[in-house]
Amino acid sequence: xxxxxxxxxxxxxxxxxxxxxxxxxxxxxxxxxxxxxxxxxxxxxxxxxxxxxxxxxxxxxxxxxxxxxxxxxxxxxxxxxxxxxxxxxxxxxxxxxxxxxxxxxxxxxxxxxxxxxxxxxxxxxxxxxxxxxxxxxxxxxxxxxxxxxxxxxxxxxxxxxxxxxxxxxxxxxxxxxxxxxxxxxxxxxxxxxxxxxxxxxxxxxxxxxxxxxxxxxxxxxxxxxxxxxxxxxxxxxxxxxxxxxxxxxxxxxxxxxxxxxxxxxxxxxxxxxxxxxxxxxxxxxxxxxxxxxxxxxxxxxxxxxxxxxxxxxxxxxxxxxxxxxxxxxxxxxxxxxxxxxxxxxxxxxxxxxxxxxxxxxxxxxxxxxxxxxxxxxxxxxxxxxxxxxxxxxxxxxxxxxxxxxxxxxxxxxxxxxxxxxxxxxxxxxxxxxxxxxxxxxxxxxxxxxxxxxxxxxxxxxxxxx
Amino acid sequence: xxxxxxxxxxxxxxxxxxxxxxxxxxxxxxxxxxxxxxxxxxxxxxxxxxxxxxxxxxxxxxxxxxxxxxxxxxxxxxxxxxxxxxxxxxxxxxxxxxxxxxxxxxxxxxxxxxxxxxxxxxxxxxxxxxxxxxxxxxxxxxxxxxxxxxxxxxxxxxxxxxxxxxxxxxxxxxxxxxxxxxxxxxxxxxxxxxxxxxxxxxxxxxxxxxxxxxxxxxxxxxxxxxxxxxxxxxxxxxxxxxxxxxxxxxxxxxxxxxxxxxxxxxxxxxxxxxxxxxxxxxxxxxxxxxxxxxxxxxxxxxxxxxxxxxxxxxxxxxxxxxxxxxxxxxxxx
Numbered sequence: 001x002x003x004x005x006x007x008x009x010x011x012x013x014x015x016x017x018x019x020x021x022x023x024x025x026x027x028x029x030x031x032x033x034x035x036x037x038x039x040x041x042x043x044x045x046x047x048x049x050x051x052x053x054x055x056x057x058x059x060x061x062x063x064x065x066x067x068x069x070x071x072x073x074x075x076x077x078x079x080x081x082x083x084x085x086x087x088x089x090x091x092x093x094x095x096x097x098x099x100x101x102x103x104x105x106x107x108x109x110x111x112x113x114x115x116x117x118x119x120x121x122x123x124x125x126x127x128x129x130x131x132x133x134x135x136x137x138x139x140x141x142x143x144x145x146x147x148x149x150x151x152x153x154x155x156x157x158x159x160x161x162x163x164x165x166x167x168x169x170x171x172x173x174x175x176x177x178x179x180x181x182x183x184x185x186x187x188x189x190x191x192x193x194x195x196x197x198x199x200x201x202x203x204x205x206x207x208x209x210x211x212x213x214x215x216x217x218x219x220x221x222x223x224x225x226x227x228x229x230x231x232x233x234x235x236x237x238x239x240x241x242x243x244x245x246x247x248x249x250x251x252x253x254x255x256x257x258x259x260x261x262x263x264x265x266x267x268x269x270x271x272x273x274x275x276x277x278x279x280x281x282x283x284x285x286x287x288x289x290x291x292x293x294x295x296x297x298x299x300x301x302x303x304x305x306x307x308x309x310x311x312x313x314x315x316x317x318x319x320x321x322x323x324x325x326x327x328x329x330x331x332x333x334x335x336x337x338x339x340x341x342x343x344x345x346x347x348x349x350x351x352x353x354x355x356x357x358x359x360x361x362x363x364x365x366x367x368x369x370x371x372x373x374x375x376x377x378x379x380x381x382x383x384x385x386x387x388x389x390x391x392x393x394x395x396x397x398x399x400x401x402x403x404x405x406x407x408x409x410x411x412x413x414x415x416x417x418x419x420x421x422x423x424x425x426x427x428x429x430x431x432x433x434x435x436x437x438x439x440x441x442x443x444x445x446x447x448x449x450x451x452x453x454x455x456x457x458x459x460x461x462x463x464x465x
Numbered sequence: 466x467x468x469x470x471x472x473x474x475x476x477x478x479x480x481x482x483x484x485x486x487x488x489x490x491x492x493x494x495x496x497x498x499x500x501x502x503x504x505x506x507x508x509x510x511x512x513x514x515x516x517x518x519x520x521x522x523x524x525x526x527x528x529x530x531x532x533x534x535x536x537x538x539x540x541x542x543x544x545x546x547x548x549x550x551x552x553x554x555x556x557x558x559x560x561x562x563x564x565x566x567x568x569x570x571x572x573x574x575x576x577x578x579x580x581x582x583x584x585x586x587x588x589x590x591x592x593x594x595x596x597x598x599x600x601x602x603x604x605x606x607x608x609x610x611x612x613x614x615x616x617x618x619x620x621x622x623x624x625x626x627x628x629x630x631x632x633x634x635x636x637x638x639x640x641x642x643x644x645x646x647x648x649x650x651x652x653x654x655x656x657x658x659x660x661x662x663x664x665x666x667x668x669x670x671x672x673x674x675x676x677x678x679x680x681x682x683x684x685x686x687x688x689x690x691x692x693x694x695x696x697x698x699x700x701x702x703x704x705x706x707x708x709x710x711x712x713x714x715x716x717x718x719x720x721x722x723x724x725x726x727x728x729x730x731x732x733x734x735x736x737x738x739x740x741x742x743x744x745x746x747x748x749x750x751x752x753x754x755x756x757x758x759x760x761x762x763x764x765x766x767x768x769x770x771x772x773x774x775x776x777x778x779x780x781x782x783x784x785x786x787x788x789x790x791x792x793x794x795x796x797x798x
Contacts, residue, residue: 196497206545400497402495402497403497405496440479440483443483443484444487446480447484447487450659451491451655452491452496452497
């Protein structure tokens with residue numbers, strides 16, 4: 001109300017309101033970490049302005065690397081310092097040397113990986129001349145800390161989001177309604193699907209020794225839907241909220257579990273991060289141009305870095321490497337751009353070949369998620385060994401049939417909307433019956449959230465990255 | 466305008482009907498029944514319990530035997546079994562009691578009420594011959610079938626299970642239909658429970674429902690269930706006394722409502738005055754072990770009263786120290 005009806009006369013005042021809201025939102029978690037966002041904002045704003053005035057290429061490069069070093073330095077200290085120190089100590093000890101370094105007792109600031117990458121994209125784009133540096137500090141500070149996507153993305157490009165802070169935003173009822181629908185779908189994904197799956201995934205992963213292979217397979221499946229519901233649910237809430245404020249954020253998930261090969265999966269999963277790495281790491285390294293060894297090297301680099309971005313743990317690195325191994329055969333056989341369209345477009349049911357491809361790709365991702373969820377590599381390997389055991393064909397100890405029914409309903413909804421922006425987007429039908437069915441569907445979703453939300457508060461997984 | 470209002474009204478009714486349908490569907494099929502909240506309350510059978518059950522256990526001289534009775538709160542519902550009260554108490558006493566083998570027998574069971582606890586107690590007391598009995602009393606142990614020491618006729622039991630019959634008043638017209646809907650609607654029952662749950666965690670109790678009855682009338686001196694419960698507790702303490710065991714009645718707090726404990730004032734008073742009137746009972750109100758610091762430290766969830774690992778550890782420490790103190794007294798005597 002305040003945004004649309006009180007401060008709507010001036011973009012500046014609207015931006016200030018958003019900035020205050022964003023800082024309160026972040027400070028609510030821990031106000032001390034607001035200083036990190038402020039440092040990031042000040043550094044990149046100043047470097048952006050200086051880049052415009054820099055006369056030599058050398059000076060421009062120094063400015064660019066200053067931004068990269070400061071941003072990644074802060075990220076490195078908070079997220080990776082302990083990991084490196086612990087591994088150095090282990091490695092040196094293995095070779096019989098003594099290596100001592102202090103372990104820092106610090107917590108990881110929420111969303112640091114997201115806003116660091118967002119500000120870096122600004123400086124790199126300004127350096128490359130793709131974007132003019134901003135002179136509007138408030139707009140830039142709001143771009144860095146924009147509350148709907150601050151803690152778990154989508155990682156916005158400055159070229160997409162920053163200009164939206166300069167232009168007048170007008171209230172559009174249809175956009176706002178669709179934003180609300182997307183938020184509702186996000187809440188359903190998070191509170192009904194992800195949180196309920198989390199109970200089972202946690203129980204099974206934490207006590208994997210007590211369960212048969214079939215139960216462990218169910219545990220892996222539960223985590224597969226947990227992480228998707230959790231992360232894409234947050235993205236839907238963030239995108240929907242932004243639309244209420246008149247902003248368009250980039251799409252972050254495009255129904256990835258209907259992918260027919262792993263390359264398609266990576267075009268549809270966490271799109272904002274994948275494209276970030278593609279544009280700022282993979283292509284500058286040479287991309288898929290060049291010789292065979294260069295292609296393999298670049299593929300491994302991008303997947304390993306992507307895994308490491310998720311957390312300072314070998315499990316994430318192995319998860320990244322496994323995805324690189326999945327991806328390489330597709331890329332080397334030049335089939336990585338085979339499936340650019342939406343699966344079974346114009347048809348209700350996919351053909352047999354598509355079904356087999358989807359099931360195969362989905363199974364590969366389920367196995368990879370085991371590494372992502374495991375506490376350490378031992379845990380992951382033991383868990384996988386537990387799945388591929390004779391007990392895989394025995395009746396599982398845990399069989400959440402009710403939850404399976406909810407998941408099936410959820411998958412059907414996603415399937416029907418696979419060519420849309422989100423799983424609850426309204427179909428364009430003029431017939432009255434569709435209108436009532438749509439209304440009924442909304443009611444069912446609202447009541448499902450009320451009745452079947454997991455009672456215990458479960459945090460969004462991606463907040464920790 | 467009227468048309469629009471009428472349409473909105475219809476939509477609202479449709480919304481409620483969808484809710485009613487889904488709540489009924491949930492009640493009928495218990496959609497999320499197989500939840501780990503229940504899985505986590507699996508019974509943890511110890512080797513000691515199997516030994517006692519099979520009659521292979523023989524109480525030995527120089528042992529310190531402790532028997533733990535109660536429901537899922539003390540059994541460790543929702544937490545990893547290695548952190549549950551009985552195991553932590555065992556380790557604690559093991560570390561403290563020099564030259565004595567410690568045996569902690571956990572006969573607590575999820576969903577037990579006072580009657581179940583008394584039955585278990587009567588079965589295991591002669592077989593295990595504990596030096597200490599820790600009876601972890603939960604305020605809702607009074608619910609469910611309670612028939613006391615002497616089993617009553619089936620009819621009397623059935624009567625006790627059924628809610629008191631109310632005299633139906635004659636209502637007419639619209640009021641009659643509204644009352645009918647209110648009485649039969651699963652959605653209203655669900656919403657009312659949901660609202661009460663939310664209000665309860667904020668320390669507000671509406672004068673309807675189980676929780677209100679429990680905290681306001683079930684522990685009144687004339688309540689039959691409370692009279693029978695006291696009878697069983699008194700009998701248990703007497704039986705302990707007769708074999709030289711100490712009977713510790715530990716009143717468990719509701720761990721998600723530690724900061725709203727005043728809701729339980731009536732129950733506190735009832736239990737305290739009962740315990741004060743019986744010298745064989747060593748009574749401890751667990752709330753006083755947790756009233757310092759933040760309540761959220763000790764709960765599993767804000768909507769669930771079960772204690773978490775830290776709470777189990779603290780209870781084990783408090784009761785372990787109490788037992789050590791009592792042991793010293795015994796030795797000195």
